[in-house]
Amino acid sequence: MIAILIFTIAAGCALPIQTAMNSRLRAGFSQSDDARAVPNGDGRELMPVTGSSAEDGAITADGASAPGESMPSGGAFPSGPSAPSDRAVPRGDGGKPAFVRRSPSARRASLQAAVGAALVAFIVGSLTLALVALVRGLPLTVAPHTPLWAFSGGLLGATALVALILLFPHIGAAGSVILPLIGKIAAGVLIDSQGWFESLVRAMSLPRLLGVLAVLLGIYLAIIGPTQGWHRRRVGDKASTRTGETTLTSKARSTITPVYFLLGAGVGVLSAVQTAVNGRLTVAMGSSISSGLVSYSTSTVFLLLLLIALRWRPRRIPLTPWWMWLGGPLGAAFVVGLASAAPVIGTGPAILVALCGQITASVAIDHFGWFSTKVSPLTVERLCGAALVAVGMWAYSLL
Template sequence: MGAGLAMQTAVNAKLRDFVLSPYLSSGFSFLMAWVFLLLLNLVTRQPLLISGTFITHNPSWLWLGGFFGAIALTGNVVLFQKIGSLQTTVLPIMGQIIMSILIDQFGLFQSPANPLTWAKGIGLVLIVSGVILSLGLFEPRDPLLKAAERHAGKGSQLFYQLFAILAGMLMAMQTAINGYLGTTLHSPIRASFISFTIGVLSLILVNLITHAHFSNIRLALKQGPRYWWIWIGGIIGALYVLCSSWLVPLIGTGQVVVLALFGQLVFSALVENFGLFASQVNRMTRAKIIGLVVMFVGVLTVKFITF
């Protein structure tokens, strides 16, 4: 599942290259996921609509999950090209962990309260340390790379990095909201469909406001069989949501989150190191590998150790 998330980011980023718009890329990805979940709802014979009573008797934030997911997915498409696969994975994970601790601390979105402990504090420090190491902030920099960064502007780089953390926080909120929606509807499949419906509608509106050229989809279609994989990003995202709902009751939320994060970290490093899915090559260094290990230990500490 984690490898699928890293793959989805790379796939959607390549689709963006062809359709020339991150909003159109994300919108099409969400649409594919929506169609997949629609078929799944029809096969399982679950109702597609919800009653007005259900809407009025539940908190308004219950419908923000799909909206947050649309922002995070679109942001990842942009971030993949601006800061690379590894940072696009590592920084949102830090945001996810920070937000999940806040959700547990204050019982946000009807989640059970789980106050901050020393173990979580130590784990958070390890995660931040791992992020700093994996970003290579203390490594000797190539003079040409330094010149390129100066030309691009350090301020813009910092902006994208901060937005990556925010995207991770939105993903954590989306998970909590969709979890509560699935509980109230007694169906994770139906909850996923509703969430993606809201996401699709949000992205259609954004594409209309930005005057996206929907005809650019034809440019992607012209790529032929060589780039067949650019169309599967949405299905990967839908499968991640469904598999999460299936695995949590079997092995627990903690193990699902940690193992998925591990797969995401490892596969994003491989994508960047080998330039998979026609992405830019950025070789792994010793500091980055150590940073990923430290970060993963921090995630384990936050999720499993209590004192």
């Protein structure tokens, strides 16, 4: 039991790292596919724009007061998670700015880049799991009478990863963590209480309910908090704009629409169902690595067919550090970890144990600024949030 818990926590740590790598890789694919010139409005010169987040689309110079993001002349749009869909580009002549709006082709390019980044992750992850299975001589046979839905984990995982990559520029780093976790916990509790997907039945009790609430509060304190959350965004919105700096409007920075909220929570629901489904496949195959290989292979085939349907052809290989291509093994570790833990401790507890690792890794990445992320030092509030998650996890898993 102790080994399962430790492995699941480590698997949870791998997920935020994979998300950071995939986001960087998606930006690289976007740069290779989408370099445009923006007219400055006077018909005489062009300003280069690099579509680093694949959100820029058709160019208009109508001077409309759409929510935008200022960019210094000759610069590139920020590729951070808060980049809005409509951007304002200074003309350089004191006139009205030209706005960059998303066109249908830009949305398609954004989807192509996200699917491409996810495909790379699943290919590398599949090769890693195949090598491990080959070295250990693990069987790939499935027990008879295994339900067909037990093989759907790959489709669920691929859909969830692509959706998360697409949502990242709109809901931000904190939103990409907190919103899926809400869906994961809600779906995990429902699956365990009803025994869906042949999972262990765990009735909801008052201590377990309080544990879930403690986890949710801890997630808010540890992930959002004053250093990244709404308080800082409101203060930042009132700050004056200095020449040459990029600033976001209040609407662009702080608004998470109900659509984004539901989509983010839906990603968490898909992940929770995938955990239960992969747990059933693990029982049928006798190995979490074997079931993870089947799941990842299914995801790879699905995404490859989707890219063929989208007719995506990258112009060049993204110029990113070599280690940015290693998100696949980390994602595989997460899938294998949850698939190993779900049949033993249940889907809900497995998700909550992994949350402990997710929050630990997220706090470390923010504190040290790993993977070119913005540094957000560890605070007492975030530390208390992590402790609340640990207490809530214990209450839900053991009481």
